[in-house]
Amino acid sequence: MKKLLFTCSLLFSTLSLISCTTSESDNAQACNIGNVKFSTDFATGRMDNCKQVAENEFLITLIPELNKTNAPINSSPWYAFKVQAEQATTIKVTMLVQGDEHRYPPKISQNGTTWKLQPYKLNGERLVMNIEASIDPVYIAGQEIINNEYYEDWAKDLLTKTSISYDLLGESTQGRPIYKIESKGSSNEWLVILGRMHPPEVTGALALFPFVETILSNSELAASFREKYNVLVIPNINPDGVQAGNWRHNANGYDLNRDWIDFNQVETRQINAYLDQLVSQGQKIKFAVDFHSTRRNIFYTMPVDYGVENPYFVRHWLGDLDRKMPDVEVVLKPGNNPDQAVAKQYFSDKFGVHAITYEMGDDTDRQEIKDIAFNASNLLMANMLSDKDHNKE
Ligand SMILES: [Zn+2]
Numbered sequence: 001m002k003k004l005l006f007t008c009s010l011l012f013s014t015l016s017l018i019s020c021t022t023s024e025s026d027n028a029q030a031c032n033i034g035n036v037k038f039s040t041d042f043a044t045g046r047m048d049n050c051k052q053v054a055e056n057e058f059l060i061t062l063i064p065e066l067n068k069t070n071a072p073i074n075s076s077p078w079y080a081f082k083v084q085a086e087q088a089t090t091i092k093v094t095m096l097v098q099g100d101e102h103r104y105p106p107k108i109s110q111n112g113t114t115w116k117l118q119p120y121k122l123n124g125e126r127l128v129m130n131i132e133a134s135i136d137p138v139y140i141a142g143q144e145i146i147n148n149e150y151y152e153d154w155a156k157d158l159l160t161k162t163s164i165s166y167d168l169l170g171e172s173t174q175g176r177p178i179y180k181i182e183s184k185g186s187s188n189e190w191l192v193i194l195g196r197m198h199p200p201e202v203t204g205a206l207a208l209f210p211f212v213e214t215i216l217s218n219s220e221l222a223a224s225f226r227e228k229y230n231v232l233v234i235p236n237i238n239p240d241g242v243q244a245g246n247w248r249h250n251a252n253g254y255d256l257n258r259d260w261i262d263f264n265q266v267e268t269r270q271i272n273a274y275l276d277q278l279v280s281q282g283q284k285i286k287f288a289v290d291f292h293s294t295r296r297n298i299f300y301t302m303p304v305d306y307g308v309e310n311p312y313f314v315r316h317w318l319g320d321l322d323r324k325m326p327d328v329e330v331v332l333k334p335g336n337n338p339d340q341a342v343a344k345q346y347f348s349d350k351f352g353v354h355a356i357t358y359e360m361g362d363d364t365d366r367q368e369i370k371d372i373a374f375n376a377s378n379l380l381m382a383n384m385l386s387d388k389d390h391n392k393e
Helices: 148-159 202-215 220-228 239-244 266-280 313-324 343-351 366-385
Strands: 006-012 016-022 030-033 036-039 049-054 057-062 080-085 089-097 107-109 121-123 126-133 138-141 165-171 177-183 189-195 230-234 284-294 298-301 332-334 355-361
Touching (some): 030 049, 036 057, 080 089, 080 126, 148 165, 148 177, 148 202, 148 239, 165 266, 177 266, 189 202, 189 266, 202 230, 202 366, 220 366, 266 343, 284 343, 284 366, 298 313, 313 332, 313 366, 355 366
Parallel strands (some): 057 089, 189 284, 284 355, 298 332
Antiparallel strands (some): 006 016, 016 049, 049 057, 080 138, 107 138, 165 177, 177 230, 298 355
16 A cells, blocks of 8 residues: 655664654554564554663554544554564563553454453553563554454355355545445345444454354344345445554544534445435335444444334344343443434434444453354344334333
8 A cells, every 4th residue: 555654763872762653644653673673564553653762661652543523532542563573572662642541451462363461551641561572573452453354354254155245335535445245135125234433443343243144144043034134234334444553533534433414435425325226226224233342332222212113123122132141231322413423323314213333342251242243133133023013112
């Protein structure tokens, strides 16, 4: 993609002090400091600024991206960097967030795919950790890295298992593909599933994968469901933000989940146009689920008296989930925010149906995320297929 551009200032005192910052947002930060090398030359890589403060001690500062819509930026300081040393050594890394505080406890990985928690201490606003650096690089990141390629591999794997289509919906601001997955049955009614408007919200992605896999599985319930309902999945709406390791926004500095009224941004505009096109062909949008992450598990819903069809549908569905998983707290937060331009409200206002924002906690146990997604997707299908009256409690 973009050329790497960085400016480094070199100061000599007793220690050489090298500080690097970037003028482009595209994973260009790097610091080569003697024996130790920090780099972000991979998708989602981000550390904004790094410098040596003592022998084997380094300071990384996290700085939010361009923000044109919602100051102050939502507090989601993302970071992902690689550390390597020519000679094995223990280094001390301190991370600071410019104008904000830390949200994501560090994770470490040797291969970029399997992760474990990295021990750290919070010292006021400073996050401090000791890392064993060696010739074999280690990745340190705020959450597991789920990059654009990961989505493509996941979708291609789904293609081998079930009868779906996988093709381009459109392109992002910087020209990256935005893909859609579709399953078409014999009816004209659609379930719509969206994900990753907010790049660091990885637990939302970790929920979307099993949720969609269950709906596209070969279970009897899923097969009946897909006969009755079509499914549209747009799993990765903000590929530019994901690539750059943005905290919140797309490449233009817009929060895509605040753009569902004006459609200023090409990412949301193309989805709206695609749904318009479906409806103009006699198709009906029946329900939508939009995956995100926040501090804890929450399902943001539309109120039962908002005037959408089947007013008690979401209460029935998530009530079933609550009964199915007595050890998991299923929290529903009904809300009507007409001016916020979030996807959930767009579906209700435009199509007269329920929609939810499905939020998984940042630190929710990863197996629990899968279990909730498995049960929630099965119960969603059962509720959409049942002849239960969703007009009353
Ligand atoms: Zn979000």
